[in-house]
Each structure stands twice: as structure tokens, then as C-alpha cells.
Amino acid sequence: MTTGALPVNFDFVPALPEIALLVGACVVLLVDLVLPETRRSWSYWLTQLVVVSTAWLSLYVFHEAPAHTFGNTFIADTLADVLKFLSCVTVALTLAYSRSYLAARGLFRGETFALMMFALLGMMVMISANHFLLLYLGLELMSLSLYAMIALQRDSGQAVEAAMKYFVLGALASGLLLYGMSMIYGATGTLDVARVATTVFAGGVNKTMLAFGLVFVVSAIAFKLGAVPYHMWLPDVYEGAPTAMTLFVGSAPKLAAFGFMTRLLVGSLAAMAFDWQGMLLILSLLSMIAGNVIAISQTNIKRMLAYSTIANMGYMLMGFLAANINGYSAAMFYTITYVMTTLVSFGMVLLLSRAGFEADQLDDFKGLNQRSPWYAFLMLLTMFSLAGIPPTVGFYAKFAVIEAAVDVGLVWLAVVAVMASLIGAFYYLRIVKLMYFDDPVDDAPLEARSDTRVLLSINGLALLLLGIFPQWLLGMCVVALTRSY
Amino acid sequence: MLPYLSLAIWVPIVAGLLVLAVNRDADAAAARWLALVGAVAGFAVTIPLYVHFTLGTAEMQFVEAVEWIPRFNVNYLLGVDGISLLFVLLNSFVTVLVVWAGWVVIEKRVSQYMAAFLIMSGLINGVFAALDGVLFYVFFEAMLIPMYLIIGIWGGPNRVYAAIKFFLYTLLGSFLMLVAFIYLYSVSGGSFSILEWYQLPLSLKTQLLLFVAFFLSFAVKVPMWPVHTWLPDAHVEAPTGGSVVLAALTLKVGAYGFVRFVLPILPDASHYLANFVITLSLIAVIYIGFVALVQADMKKLIAYSSISHMGFVTLGFFLFSELGVEGGLVQMISHGFVSAAMFLCVGVLYDRMHSRQIADYGGVVNTMPRFAALAMLFAMANAGLPGTSGFVGEFMVILAAVKAKFWLGFLAAITLILGAAYTLWMYKRVWFGAVVSERVAALKDLSRREFWLLATLAAVVLFMGVYPKPFTDVMHASVTELLAHVAKSKL
Numbered sequence A: 001m002t003t004g005a006l007p008v009n010f011d012f013v014p015a016l017p018e019i020a021l022l023v024g025a026c027v028v029l030l031v032d033l034v035l036p037e038t039r040r041s042w043s044y045w046l047t048q049l050v051v052v053s054t055a056w057l058s059l060y061v062f063h064e065a066p067a068h069t070f071g072n073t074f075i076a077d078t079l080a081d082v083l084k085f086l087s088c089v090t091v092a093l094t095l096a097y098s099r100s101y102l103a104a105r106g107l108f109r110g111e112t113f114a115l116m117m118f119a120l121l122g123m124m125v126m127i128s129a130n131h132f133l134l135l136y137l138g139l140e141l142m143s144l145s146l147y148a149m150i151a152l153q154r155d156s157g158q159a160v161e162a163a164m165k166y167f168v169l170g171a172l173a174s175g176l177l178l179y180g181m182s183m184i185y186g187a188t189g190t191l192d193v194a195r196v197a198t199t200v201f202a203g204g205v206n207k208t209m210l211a212f213g214l215v216f217v218v219s220a221i222a223f224k225l226g227a228v229p230y231h232m233w234l235p236d237v238y239e240g241a242p243t244a245m246t247l248f249v250g251s252a253p254k255l256a257a258f259g260f261m262t263r264l265l266v267g268s269l270a271a272m273a274f275d276w277q278g279m280l281l282i283l284s285l286l287s288m289i290a291g292n293v294i295a296i297s298q299t300n301i302k303r304m305l306a307y308s309t310i311a312n313m314g315y316m317l318m319g320f321l322a323a324n325i326n327g328y329s330a331a332m333f334y335t336i337t338y339v340m341t342t343l344v345s346f347g348m349v350l351l352l353s354r355a356g357f358e359a360d361q362l363d364d365f366k367g368l369n370q371r372s373p374w375y376a377f378l379m380l381l382t383m384f385s386l387a388g389i390p391p392t393v394g395f396y397a398k399f400a401v402i403e404a405a406v407d408v409g410l411v412w413l414a415v416v417a418v419m420a421s422l423i424g425a426f427y428y429l430r431i432v433k434l435m436y437f438d439d440p441v442d443d444a445p446l447e448a449r450s451d452t453r454v455l456l457s458i459n460g461l462a463l464l465l466l467g468i469f470p471q472w473l474l475g476m477c478v479v480a481l482t483r484s485y
Numbered sequence B: 001m002l003p004y005l006s007l008a009i010w011v012p013i014v015a016g017l018l019v020l021a022v023n024r025d026a027d028a029a030a031a032r033w034l035a036l037v038g039a040v041a042g043f044a045v046t047i048p049l050y051v052h053f054t055l056g057t058a059e060m061q062f063v064e065a066v067e068w069i070p071r072f073n074v075n076y077l078l079g080v081d082g083i084s085l086l087f088v089l090l091n092s093f094v095t096v097l098v099v100w101a102g103w104v105v106i107e108k109r110v111s112q113y114m115a116a117f118l119i120m121s122g123l124i125n126g127v128f129a130a131l132d133g134v135l136f137y138v139f140f141e142a143m144l145i146p147m148y149l150i151i152g153i154w155g156g157p158n159r160v161y162a163a164i165k166f167f168l169y170t171l172l173g174s175f176l177m178l179v180a181f182i183y184l185y186s187v188s189g190g191s192f193s194i195l196e197w198y199q200l201p202l203s204l205k206t207q208l209l210l211f212v213a214f215f216l217s218f219a220v221k222v223p224m225w226p227v228h229t230w231l232p233d234a235h236v237e238a239p240t241g242g243s244v245v246l247a248a249l250t251l252k253v254g255a256y257g258f259v260r261f262v263l264p265i266l267p268d269a270s271h272y273l274a275n276f277v278i279t280l281s282l283i284a285v286i287y288i289g290f291v292a293l294v295q296a297d298m299k300k301l302i303a304y305s306s307i308s309h310m311g312f313v314t315l316g317f318f319l320f321s322e323l324g325v326e327g328g329l330v331q332m333i334s335h336g337f338v339s340a341a342m343f344l345c346v347g348v349l350y351d352r353m354h355s356r357q358i359a360d361y362g363g364v365v366n367t368m369p370r371f372a373a374l375a376m377l378f379a380m381a382n383a384g385l386p387g388t389s390g391f392v393g394e395f396m397v398i399l400a401a402v403k404a405k406f407w408l409g410f411l412a413a414i415t416l417i418l419g420a421a422y423t424l425w426m427y428k429r430v431w432f433g434a435v436v437s438e439r440v441a442a443l444k445d446l447s448r449r450e451f452w453l454l455a456t457l458a459a460v461v462l463f464m465g466v467y468p469k470p471f472t473d474v475m476h477a478s479v480t481e482l483l484a485h486v487a488k489s490k491l
Helices: A013-034 A037-060 A078-104 A110-128 A132-151 A157-188 A193-202 A207-225 A233-240 A243-250 A252-268 A270-296 A301-320 A325-352 A373-387 A393-407 A411-437 A450-468 A471-484 B004-021 B025-044 B047-051 B082-101 B110-129 B133-142 B144-154 B159-187 B204-221 B230-237 B240-265 B267-272 B274-293 B298-317 B322-353 B369-383 B389-404 B406-431 B448-466 B469-487
Strands: A067-069 A074-076 B061-069 B074-080
Touching: A013 A037, A013 A067, A013 A074, A013 A110, A037 A078, A037 A110, A074 A078, A074 A110, A078 A110, A078 A243, A078 A252, A078 A325, A078 A450, A078 A471, A110 A132, A110 A252, A132 A157, A132 A193, A132 A243, A132 A252, A157 A193, A157 A207, A157 A233, A193 A252, A193 A270, A207 A252, A207 A270, A207 A301, A233 A243, A233 A301, A243 A252, A243 A301, A243 A325, A252 A270, A252 A301, A252 A325, A270 A301, A270 A411, A301 A325, A301 A393, A301 A411, A325 A373, A325 A393, A325 A450, A325 A471, A373 A393, A373 A411, A373 A450, A393 A411, A393 A450, A393 B133, A393 B159, A411 B144, A411 B159, A471 B061, B004 B025, B004 B047, B004 B061, B004 B074, B004 B082, B004 B110, B025 B082, B025 B110, B047 B082, B074 B082, B074 B110, B074 B133, B082 B110, B082 B240, B082 B322, B082 B448, B082 B469, B110 B133, B110 B144, B110 B240, B133 B144, B133 B159, B144 B159, B144 B240, B159 B204, B159 B230, B204 B240, B204 B267, B230 B240, B230 B298, B240 B267, B240 B298, B240 B322, B240 B469, B267 B274, B267 B469, B274 B298, B274 B406, B298 B322, B298 B369, B298 B389, B298 B406, B322 B369, B322 B389, B322 B448, B322 B469, B369 B389, B369 B406, B369 B448, B389 B406, B389 B448
Parallel strands: none
Antiparallel strands: A067 A074, B061 B074
């Protein structure tokens, strides 16, 4: 805890969304205890209410200038507000898309909702933390909730295995992070994000120890993002977890990871940019190539999308490593649009699944255009967006990160990146091929709740609309980062 | 004045989306009529472009500029000059024919078919009208999506292979072009305006690297030897309408890229590598001509003849003379009409016999005399007979080549023999001779729809062959300006 020069302030307003979410999560947990099984949907709606209110609160407390509280350990700025809002919306959509799926598998329970809310709380803390310990706390809160969520399907050996794998490797990553943080503490004598920055900037610190710590911190970040070579857990977890949980793991935590990475690398270690740029460069390069190449041979769509995630995180890192606002905002835009795309792609897998049937094979998408032209169209948009083909938003995401790389003179990296996307385009095109060119093997009617249908359609169309009018989101990312850093 | 260029882009796209709303095969008639109305309206809005076009200036006309993505200084910047104007017209015109050609032939998922072509048409207009690099790229790439679906859904037995090959091949080039665009944006201090790039000084090394990126992108599209292999596959598998659009329009996009980007932005690299491009073009003209000669499949034969004809276009461009560039452009327009007609002719036969093999035919003239007459005209045009549009462009390019170097012209002129050989030999085997089978004997002559479709094209082909002035007049000033850019070193 910081003492001395800085006055210790205890203003609760900046943390209002977190507080509301915590209270809400506890209420849901308690209410769910007394509800009979038939009224389970009440907890669901209560959860939605809490999450949506938290989203609204994140905007309500909107900060144009950064506000610090709790003795400077907590920061609320535009970047945090935006990321928190988006995380809440993502979780709300995740819940909506997975409702039928959870119900059909006995997972439509208070525990699921509570865990999701605690995971969300963890993400929000990660986004707003201004202190190494708080960053760690947020990360652990999120991760522990995620492990439990995946293991919630107790009768599925695959899910438990995935949870175990995730837990063991996740614990290792947390260890790396703590070790790295302790090194940085050793070098600078503080755990306060902003103070680390000023101390490093002022010079006179033990550079070797700092760099040593940085390596561990970057490794932990890479693990959370799933960048090669820290990606091993990702395909197994994505495949093994119940699809609803895969969607959860694959969406909102990426936003939190972006916030986390920004706080650590930009907020505290910007003066070490030259060092972490090189590390991110290697991570980015390996992820783009390995992710896209390995995805080709997958037959399970969840696994394929997992490798696609790895590749996409590589692209995101490519923007980030430019180490200027231009690059960070490109990376932020990339993350946001990637999360939007993930919501649709896994949402579609959820939609095609039904009781006793997991639509997790590529072949389950065969002939979707004949079963439902609309869903096929939405999935088509998603796939072209992932491939980076205009007029979908994925194009501008790739465009922005490539621009950021070219701008700092890394033209060769841009060329490698587009060549990797070319490889990636193949497996995205294969999904389109299955949907449009092949005949269906499964004639079961596609039934979905009307709210799911509407939300999924809006979400899918947003990929196209944002692809035609990307300015406001691009601009917002610049504004958010400029105000914060 | 109305924003005609925006209308030319968005009328077909909106019409396409409306058609898509009629997504039941039971309502196919509604989809067809709606599509036809959309296509005709799309063509109608391009006519004022020609009527109000001011001759004698190389300035961009009908310019529309709206701020689009200020984050990257990207603008919705449209405009046409004498080079691009004709392609907008050609595209909108051919779209009408394509919609009409698919009228009764397509029975499966009619609305999706029609919508794909309409949206495609709007996107192609966008490519020709865009003056902003990103806008150009967006249209250029988006074009792939409908074509991928057209080949993959309504194509032949090997359609999946052809569709994916087509997509990935073109993507390879265009991704590199994107990097080139972003590089130009970076060195120009933050501008995506194509016309501003014309003024940008670039070192020879940079120009050569950019040349590679642009060249791969456009050469694949044209397509030039040796990156042409996707085209025969795509053509053979695509439905008739798809082949028409591919040959008549999307190939033109590649060649257009050379005159819009490569020559004016990279003049020194263009001069430096002119012999390389000319060599590839001549290989396309001669070698691919021979390849066409031995094809057993009619569509494949026409596909190879397209590559050979497009070789003329790139040859003309890289001679850097007025005659050469104009000849190339005229050849592009003419090939747009002639190849469309040739593919429609094959479509007429295929719809009746469900075979494209030359060996299955013979003596068609006995059962389809009207069709044979029209097909004869198009075959002659394809061979470059004087009096047809095919002659004008080839003649201009050969003339320009002879002026540059005699042996260049000599080699280019071989096409007159080869083109005549493969086209007329095919014509002889399919149409002339005795009726070879009962199926040929049972053929019915053109329906009224087919007749008028081909007759319209025949009229255009003859008109352009006899009186090409309305076409060349338009492009004159712009070509002069283009050559001024090419002649000015940027080093």
C-alpha cells in the first residue's frame, strides 16, 4: 500500500460498477437458494438484470480524466469504463446465447450464474487495477471462477479434464506472474503501477532484474492470451469445456486480458518498451503462423476456433508491439471486434446444439444454407470477418494492426501477417463451403428462443455494419487510450 | 446533379438485397423480375455518366467526396476519368444480360443467384469508381465473396475445388497489395488518395518492392501467365452467368489496376520491368494460344483464349505509347463483349445437351441455323476479324508493338493466326459437318430470349468494330495524362 506523499483516498464512486456487481452476485446466490427448481429462470433474469445494470453503471460513472481511489490501487478512466462496459455486454450476451444449452445439460443453475458474475468481477478488477497485487487478485478471481465453471459439468470426463488442465497450467502462469512482479518490486521498490513507471523512467534501477521480471510478466500475459508457445491449454480447454463455457472463456476474458496487458506493459513498464517489443514480436509471429497452420487440420469446430483464437491473438499483439497510441488502439479495436466475432461463432455452435447433441464437428455445419439461409448468412459474415475480408469488421481490425506495424517500420512483419491470414482464409472458407455448397446431413429443425435469435442476428449484423462504418469504434479506441496514457 | 456514381454502385446492391428478401424458390418469378428491374435501373443510372462526360480533359469527373474513416484519413472518394468510365458502363450493361441469361436456366435458389450478381455488379462499379485506396480495396476484396458463392453453389461437379482455388489465388495477391497501400499511406504522410500517390516520390528500390506487391495482385486477376491456372478451373465450373462476369468484368479489374496504380504510381519500376511484363504477355499470347488449340472442352478453350487476349492488354500497356495503352483499353472493352457472347453461346448449347465437350457436337448448324449465324459472328470477333470489335484493339496494339520494336509486333501478330485457328477450328467441329448424334438432331433453335440476348451483343460487337470512335474519344485525354505520369521519373 502506498503511503507518504500520496494521500490515501477512499472514494467509492469510481468502483460503483464493481460494488454493484458484487452485491448483485451475492443476492443472486442467496435468492437462488430459496427458489424452487421450476423458478430457476428467475435467477437467470436477475443475473441478466445485475449484469446489464453493471454495464449501465460503467457508463454512468464515465470518467473523462482518470480517477484514483482506495489509496491509488484502483484506477477508473475512459479505457476502464469502455472495457468494463463491453465485458458486461459480452457476458450478458453469453448468458443469453447459452440459456437453452445450459438448460438442456443441467447447468442452468444458480452456481453457474454466480460463477459467471464473479468471473466478470475479476475481469473488471483486472481492467481497473492500478496496483500489482490488485491485478493479481483480479486475475485469480477470474481464473478460479473459470476453472470451476468448466468443471461444473461433473458427469463429463472431458470437461473435468479440461478444467484440470486449465487449472494446473493457469496456476503455473499465476506463479510466473507473481515471480515477475516480485522481481519488479525488487528493482523498483514499489508495487504501484504508476510509481513503477516513474521509478523506471527516472533511471538508476537495476535493469537486469527489471528485465528478468519483465520476461516472467510477459510470459504470464502470453499464457492468458494463449499466444504461442504458451497456447497448449487453449485448444484442449475450448474443446473439452461445455460450449457455453467455451464461449465465456473465449470472449469477455480477452477484453480483460487486454486491459491487464495495457496496465502492466503501458502503464508501468512503458520505459521498457524496447525490451517487451522484442518478446511480443516473437510471440506474435509464432502465434500467427502456428495458429493458422494448425487450425487447417482440425475437424472439431471448437478446436478450430481455438487455433483461430491463437492466431488472432498474434495479430492483436502485432498492433500492441508498435508501442504507441496508434498501435495500442489498433490492438484494442482488434480485441473488441474479435470478441464480437467470437460471440457469433460460438453462439452459432450453441444454436445448432440441442439436448443430447453437440454441434461441435465441422460437418454439423453442412448445408446450413438450406436449413436456414439467415443463420448461414450470419455465420458467413463471421467467417469472412475472421478471415479479414471486407466489408466485414475483421478487415479493419487486420488493417489497423498492419498499419500500426508498417508505421513503425515492420513491413516484413506485415507481409508475414498477411501470408498467415492467407493460410487462415482456407479454413474459414471451408466453413462457408460446408454451409453453402454441401447438402445437409442433419434435418432437425433449428429451434432457438426468440430473444437469442434477435440478439444473435443483431450481433452478426453488427459485424457487417461496423465493417461499413468502423470510424466510431476506431475513434473511440483512440480516445480511450489517449485519455488514459 | 445526382450522385450518379454512388447510384451506379448502390442501386444494384440495394436491389440485390431486396431480391434476397424473396428467399423462396416458390416466388422465383418475383425474384427474377425484381432482379431485372434492379439491373436495368443500375444500367440506366450509368447512362448519364456517358452523356454528361466532358471530353478533352483528364480530370476526374462526377467526383464525390465524403469523409468516411477519419482515423485513417480514408474517404468515400469516387470519380471517373476516360479510362474507368467505359468499364462502369460495360459492367452495368453486362449485368443486365447476365440476369436475363439466368432467367429460366437457374431453378435452384433463384433469389440468391440473382442477388449475388447484382451485388457483384455494384461492387465492380465501386472498384472502377473508387479514388481512395481503402475504398478500392474494400470493393476489390468484397467482389470475391459473391463470386465464390456463385461458383460454389451453382457450379459444375468440381465446383468446390474451383471456388476455393479462385478465392485463395486472388487473395494472395490482394493481401500483398493491402500492405503496399498501407506502406504508401505511411510514406505519403497519411493519405489514401490514389491521385495524391501519383505525385509521391519513391526510390527505385521501394518502387520495385511495391511493384511486386501490386503486380502479384493484378497479374493474378488479369490473369497473366504463369499465375493463370485458377481461371480455366473457375470458368469450367462456374455457371454461364458466372463465366460471363468473370471473363467480361473481373479480369478487367486486374488490367485496370495496372493503369490506375502500377503505371502512374511506379513509373520507374514499370520502365525497369517493362521487358519482363512484355515477355510474360507474349508468352500468354502465344503459348496460351497453343494451349487453347488443344482443348476438348469449349469453356476451357474460351478461358484460355481469354488469357491470350488479356495478354494483349498488358502488352499494350507496357509499351508506354498512346496507341498501345488505348489499344489495350479497347481490347478490354471488346473482350468484355466478345467473351460474354462466347460464354453465352456455350451456355446455350450446355443448357440443351449438358455437355461442353467439343466431341459431343457436330452439325449444330443444321438444327440451329439462327444460333449458328450469331455464333459465327462472335467466333470471328474472337479471332479478330476486321469489322468486329475484336480487330480494333488487337490492331492498335500490334501497331504500337511494331513501332516499338519490329519483332515485338511480329510475335504479337502470331495471335491473329492462332486466334483464328483455335476459334474457327472449334466452330468447325461444333457447328459444321453432318449431324453427329440424335441428341444434336433434336436440338431446338434459340428461344426468343436467347436470340435477343445474343443479338444485342452482336449489334454492339459490330458497332464497335465499324465505328470505335465513341469509345476511343472518351479515353483519349486520360491516356495522354497517364502517359505523362509514366514518362515523369519519381526518383
